[in-house]
Structure formats: C-alpha cells, structure tokens
Amino acid sequence: MTEKLSYQQEEDIPVDMLNAKSKLNVSWQAVFSALMFFYMYLPILVLTFYSFNDSAYSANWKGFTLKWYTKLFDDSRILTALQNSLTVAFLAVGIAAVLGTFMAVGLARYRFPGKSLYRGISYLPLIVPDIAIAVATLVFLAVIAVPLSLWTIVAAHVVFCISYVAVNVSARISGLDPHLEEAALDLGATPFQAFLKVLLPELMPAIVGGCLIAFVLSMDDFLIASFTAGTGATTLPMEIFSRIRTGVKPDINALSVILILLSGAVALIGELLRYQSEQKRFK
Template structure:
C-alpha cells in the first residue's frame, strides 16, 4: 500500500505535462533570446546584443508606438462607453434590453477573422460614400473599440451584480443628485472593475493581429503585424528578445489586474 501511495498519480503526471507543454516553449524562447548567434537553433554564448538592437530598430519602435496609440485610445474610449453600457443595462428597463445585451456581447464569441472581414467590408463601403474615410491607424482604433468595449462592459457588469443597490439609494435619500450619487458612490465602487477591464482590453489590443491587419492602411503597422512580417522569413534572436519583453509586460499587467480584483473582493467582504 505504501508503494502505491509513493507512485505519482496520473493527475500529477498530466498536470506536469500540461504545464510543461505550455511553459517550456516560453522558457526555450527566453533562453535563446540571450544567444550571441544570429541563428536561434545554435547556441554561441550569452549576450544581450539582441535586446540592445531592439532599441536601435526604428521599425520596431515605430510599430510599438502605433500599437500603444491604438491600445490607449481604444481602451480610453471603451472604458467610458463600456461603463455607461454596463450601468445602463443594470439599472434601467427598456424594450429590447435582452436583444441589446446579446448584441453588445457578440464580439466576445464571434471569431476574430469574422470581425476583421466584417469591419473591412463596412469600412470599404463607407469609404465609397464618404471620401474622407480611408484605412489608417484610426480605422484600427475604431475596430479595436468594438471588442474592447465588450470586455470592459462584461467585467463592470460582473462587479455591478455584486454591489448593494442600497448604497446609491441611500445617497439619493440624503440629498445627492443622481449625478452626484453616481460619481461619489457608484463610480468608486466600480473603479477596480473598470481598471481590471481596461488592463485586460489593453493586453488584447496590443496582442491583436487579425483585426489590425484587415483594417490598417498603408502607413500603419502595429507591433504584432511587424513581428508576423518578420517571422515569415525565420525566427531571429531579436524577435525572441522582443517576445520575452512582451511576455513580461503582459504578465505584469495581469498581476496588476488581479491585484485590483483582489482588493475589490476584500472591500466587498469587509
């Protein structure tokens, strides 16, 4: 019996294999990002040359700036619209509310390729009517708002469902106007969820390739688009280094998002 207990269970073996399959490639990628060789498959010693070369790569820096511009603007607009949408759906009753809710959350389940093609067709049709509509970085931002809005609205709606409705009603009974009750009572309670939703949407926007590729003009190129154009000719160590940096930044944002969620749950439990 003791021998049977000492054997690793199949659940443990499966768990180790699963995590190894997910994280071993990332470890190998990080290891070869410090490779002095030009070729990822051959180790020639430790070096930081590829991290330094990223700072001197104008195309990478330009595409990074485009990605940051798209993500920041899209998330900022989506944070306002998504919060208003979540509050409106939670507090008000109107005809077609269920249909509107379903349509608003469709970007969460529709494949990216379908959203990309539909957005491109819509923009092309719009450009045939209005001559000033052209594919550019602003069309990428408009397309990103569509799915960022849905993610932020879902996170805020989840927070709203757990709030005590008596808080806002108490503020109204004490003489606050509906606007004051929203700004001073409801909005501070929603802020952790809004920040978490914004961080999630920011990471998704920075990571998007399909929608950006379909809606970008000739003068716009986001970071995923630049990386994809380079890996088609082979993975080089500078791409490994860039991938490691992106993984670290994404992990940090996920940690911050989880921290806000934890603080929000602690406040609710107290």
C-alpha cells in the same frame, strides 16, 4: 462478522503506512500538475533560451549574449510599430472604458424595450471570430468611404474592447446593493452625483481589470489591425509577422520575451486589484 474483521484489520494498519499512502497520492497530483505546466510553458522556455543565443540563426547555439535585447532599442521600425500599438491600445481602451461602463450600468439599472436583445448583441464581439469582425469592419469602412489609417484601427479595436470592459463591470455591479444609490438620492444627491460618488468607486476595480484585459488584447491583435490599417500604420504584431516570414531571428525572440513579461505584469496588476477589491468587500 466479516465487516468487523475488515474493520479490525483496517484499525491494525500502522499510522505510518496511512501517512505514506496519502503522501503518495499528493505526490502524484504534484507530478501531474508539474507535467501539465511544463507542457504548456515549454515553448516559452525555449523561446527565452534562444533569445540569448549569440548566433543569428535560432537553431544553432553559439553562446550567451544580451545584444539582441539592446539591438531592439536601436531598431527604428520596431520602435515606430511599438508607438503605433501603444497609441491604438490607449485610445481604444480609454474610449471603451467610458462606453463599456455606461453600457453595463444601463443594462443593470434601467429597463427599456429590447433590453435582452441589446444585451446579447453587445457581447457578440466576445464570441464572433476575429476574421469576421475584421472583414465586417473593412466592408463598413469601404461603404462609408473612410480611408484606412491608424484611427480606423482604433475604431475597430473599440468594438471588442467595449465588450470586455462591460463584462467585467456587469459582473461587479450584479453583486452590489442597488439600495446604495437610492440612499444617496434620498440624502439629496443628484443621479449624476450618486453615480460619481457612490457607484463609480465600487465599480473602479472592475473597470480597471477590464481595461487591462482589453489593453493586452489590443496590443496582441494582428488580424483586425492588418485588415483596417492604412499605409504607414503598422502595429507591433504586424511588424513581427512581416519579419518572421524569412525565419525567426533572435531579436524577435527577445522582443517576444519582453512582451510576455509585460503581459504577465499587467495580468499580475489586474489580479492584485481584484484581490484588494474582494478583501474590501468582506471587511
């Protein structure tokens, strides 16, 4: 009887009250999400705000200006450091794209002694602290007597870039039908042709996605680059760090905003490529 009464009471509740209650729950979720994102991105908002500050000191607001953005293009040290960072990133990512793809395909398609051990070792750069990689690389270069330069930074960045490309490609190749290559071989294609015309086009979105992640991380790296850089081989993060020792200036704020926008654009491109790849797979 009690259950029937409670059920009847629930039936008698107006529909408007039920809708208001559900809306209230959704609004609390929205408020919590908004607060979370506000907490996460508040430093970026403050950085962006003060990048338009007319004052040479970030703590004092004296008006709106764009001179700090235009000043960056006249700063030879910033442009040289940016050129070095782009050179390192493009070379490291290009080498890692080839080696990482072959590594992922070899681990997925072939069997050989010590495969499990090799798989674990190949992904170690993803979990090993950067300081350990930096010190190990520096010691290795000192043992083989290689002078530090821009090329030693490239070699050090290839180490962790390979792992990011390989992880993306491995995740992609695990969802592909292995019989596609067998069908190509049965139709008369050589193993290289089967890889080039059948497997590689399917892996291309994952390769590009891994390269974009590795490119952003290479551009952002400071610790490994500072340990393996030679005289005159200053990357952009190293240049920024050397300038903020005496205080953060508005031109560095402007440079940081530009880097954030470029990183966001790269992430957006990677997400669009992933989305288009998923749409093609389900068609």
